[in-house]
Amino acid sequence: MALYELENIQHHYKGTPVLSIDRLRIAENSVTGLCGPNGSGKTTLLSLLGLIAPPAAGAIYFRGHRARPYDGRIRDKVALLPQQSFLLKRSVYQNVAYGLRIRKNTDNESGRVAHALSLVGLNPEKFTGRPWYALSGGEARRVAMAARLALRPEVLLLDEPTTSVDAASAQLMREAAAEAHLQWGTSLIIASHDMQWLQGICYDLVYLFSGTILGKGKKTIVFGPWEHTSGGGAMRTLADGQVLMAENAPRDLTGAAAILDPDDMSLHASPDDAGAKKRPLKGRIVCLDLEQHTDLIRVLVFAGRSEFCLYLDAQTLSARGWQPGTELWLAYRPDRVQWKAHGLQ
Numbered sequence: 001m002a003l004y005e006l007e008n009i010q011h012h013y014k015g016t017p018v019l020s021i022d023r024l025r026i027a028e029n030s031v032t033g034l035c036g037p038n039g040s041g042k043t044t045l046l047s048l049l050g051l052i053a054p055p056a057a058g059a060i061y062f063r064g065h066r067a068r069p070y071d072g073r074i075r076d077k078v079a080l081l082p083q084q085s086f087l088l089k090r091s092v093y094q095n096v097a098y099g100l101r102i103r104k105n106t107d108n109e110s111g112r113v114a115h116a117l118s119l120v121g122l123n124p125e126k127f128t129g130r131p132w133y134a135l136s137g138g139e140a141r142r143v144a145m146a147a148r149l150a151l152r153p154e155v156l157l158l159d160e161p162t163t164s165v166d167a168a169s170a171q172l173m174r175e176a177a178a179e180a181h182l183q184w185g186t187s188l189i190i191a192s193h194d195m196q197w198l199q200g201i202c203y204d205l206v207y208l209f210s211g212t213i214l215g216k217g218k219k220t221i222v223f224g225p226w227e228h229t230s231g232g233g234a235m236r237t238l239a240d241g242q243v244l245m246a247e248n249a250p251r252d253l254t255g256a257a258a259i260l261d262p263d264d265m266s267l268h269a270s271p272d273d274a275g276a277k278k279r280p281l282k283g284r285i286v287c288l289d290l291e292q293h294t295d296l297i298r299v300l301v302f303a304g305r306s307e308f309c310l311y312l313d314a315q316t317l318s319a320r321g322w323q324p325g326t327e328l329w330l331a332y333r334p335d336r337v338q339w340k341a342h343g344l345q
Contacts, residue, residue, distance in 0.1 A: 001028065001063055001064050002025045002026060002027060002028065002061075002063075002064075003026050003027060003028040003029075003030070003062070003063060003155065003187050004024070004025070004026040004049060004060065004061065004062060005023075005024070005025050005026075005060075005061040005064075006021050006023065006024040006025075006048075006058065006059070006060050006061075007022075007023055007058055007059045007061075008021075008022060008023075008057065008058040008059070009021040009022075009024075009048070009055045009057070009058035009059075009060070010055060010056050010057040010058055011044055011048065011055045011056050011057075012056055017211060018041055018044050018211050019041045019044045019045060019048075019055075019211045019212075020211050020212050021045075021058075021212070021213055022213075024206065024213065026187075026189065026204075027203070027204070028063075028187060029185050029187055030187055030188075030203045030204060031181055031187070031188040031190070031201050031202045031203050031204075032187075032188070032189045032190070032202060032203065032204050032205070032206060033190050033191075033192065033198035033199075033201075033202035033204070033205045033206065034046070034189065034190065034191040034192075034205075034206050034208060035191070035192065035193070035195060035198060035205060035206070035207055035208070036207055036208035036209050036214065037209070037223075039210075040208040040209050040210060040211065041208045041210075041211040041212075042159070042191035042208055043082075043083065043159055043191065044211075045191075045208065046080060046157045046159050046189065046191055047080075048060060049078075049155075049157055049189060050078055050080035050157050051067055051068070051069050051070060051071060051074060051075055051078065052069065052080070053069055054068065054069050062074050076103055077153060077154040077155060078153055078154070078155040078156075078157065079099070079148040079151050079153035079155070079156050079157065080148075080157040080159070081144060081145055081148050081156070081157065081158050081159060081161055082159050083159045083160045083163065085137075085140045085141045085143070085144040086144070087132045087135075087140055087143060087144060088132065089132055089133075090131075090132060091128065091129055091130065091131055091132070092117070092122075092127045092128055092129070092130045092131075092132070092135070092143050093113055093128040093129065095132065095143055095144075095147055096113045096116055096117065096143065096146045096147045096150050097109055097113050097150065098147065099147055099148070099150065099151050100112065100113075100150055100151065103151070105151070112150045112152075113128065113146075113150055114128070115150075116146040116147070116149040116150035117143075117146050119146065119149050119175075119176040119179055119180070120142035120143075120145050120146045120149070120172050120173065120176045121142065121168075121169075121172035121175075121176075122139065122142055122143070122146065127139075127143075137164065137165060137166075138165040138166045138168070138169030139169070141161075141164075141165045141169060141173065142169055142172060142173065142176075145161065145173055145176055145177075146176075149176060149180055152180075152184050152186070153186060154184075154185075154186060154187065155186065155187045155188075155189065156177065156180055156186050156187070156188050156189070157189050158177060158188065158189070158190045158191065158192070159191050160191055160192055160193070161173050161174075161177065161190065161192065162174065162192065162194055162197070163192075163193070170194075174197055174201070177190070177201075178201060188201075190202070195307075196287065196289065196300075199218060199289065199291070199298050199309065200289045200290075200291060200292070200298065201292075202218075203293060204216065204217065204218075205217065205218050205219075207219070207221055207259075209221075209257055209340060210255065212340070214257060214259065214340045215259045215338070215340065217261075218262060218298075218309065218311075219259050219260060219261055219262065219309075220259070220260040220261075220262070220265075220307065220308045220309050221257050221258070221259055221260075222236060222244060222257065222258045222259075222260065222306060223257045224236065224253060224254075224255065224256060224257070225253075226246075226249065226253040226256055226258070227253070228249060228253065229245070229249075231247075232247065232248060232249060233245060233246060233247045233248070233249055233334065234246050234249035234253060234256075234258075236258070238281075238303060238304025238305065238306055239304045239305040239306070240303075240304040240305070241304070242281050242282065242303060242304045244258075244281065244304075244306075244332075245279055245334045246258050246334050246337035246339075247334045247335045247337065248335070248337070248339065249339060250339050250341045252341060255341070256339060256340065256341050257339070257340050258337050258338070258339060259337065259338040259339070259340060260308065260332055260336075260337055260338075261336065261338075262309060262310045262311050264332060264333045264336040264337075265308060265310050265330060265331065265332045265333075266278070266310070266330075266331045267299065267301070267310060267312075267322070267328050267329070267330055267331070268280070268328060268329045268331055269320075269328055269329070270329065271329045271331075273329070273331075274329060274331035275331065277333055277335070278331035278332060278333050279331065279332060279333075279334055280329040280330065280331045281303040281304070281308075281329065281330045281331075281332070282303060282327070282328075282329055282330075283301040283302055283303035283304075283308065283327070283328060283329070283330045284301065284302050284303075284325065284326065284327050284328075285299060285300070285301055285322055285323065285324050285325065285326045285328065286300050286301065286302050286324060287299075287300040287324060288300075288317070288323065288324060290314075291311070294311075295313075295314070296311040296312065296313060297311065297312050297313065297314055297317050298310075298311055299311065299312055299317070299322075301328075301330050303330055308330055308332075310330075
């Protein structure tokens, strides 16, 4: 059974369409990332999943049951951390304990508050009595996160949890989210611009663009400007002058994005090794990350300042001696590029 299922979702603000999702399924006990540019609909989608407001049209199902706003049977299982860290004008302890008291879940309250603060790297002995106004921006963000962790929710929705905080606070927030998933089996749904984190922690990624789902799964998205070529294709000139070619382009390329699947890309020491069906781009490896739930290595390649993401096993990577800084050739299939036109009108 899916954790969430969305069907024929439409949502708008003041008559302007902001979200249009035909169907979306989010698995139980998973870590799902929501990514996309500002204004793509990530925050709106999280608010619908958090049952804060109903969609203008369509249905949301939670574990097979129709979900409606403020349904107590579901809301008590879900916690949402919004982009802004809204704290009560009270002590840190009272802020973290507030949700427990609202839900009448006060067994071992002090212990749960202390544990939640520890998870986000705040010493309970030093912070529980501290007033809200004596916190730095990073500390306030971590207190807001601790207030959600104290609930030990079955689903934790995080909206840009590491934005506008220092690097140390961001790392602690990331670790706390991962610990909630490992300790309690909490399903995480994370909206973030931190693609390195999302690629490393998430089982699945959902790409949003102009209120629609651009793609699902760990793929490379290349935004425009695209130009038409003869034969129904399109080209994108990269920052270093290299050209990315794609076939079967839509008639209107305004706001269009191309989607490249990792399975349709490969890495080579020479462009001559790319094969007849692939086109090579010169690039450089900039990052290697271990994907913990698959044991594959995520290889991030920059070509003309554009990011391309592939996956290799550790044995292959070691045998070829590739590491960050290695220059090589990224080969892709223009005929396998998928397209997403500009979403909402």
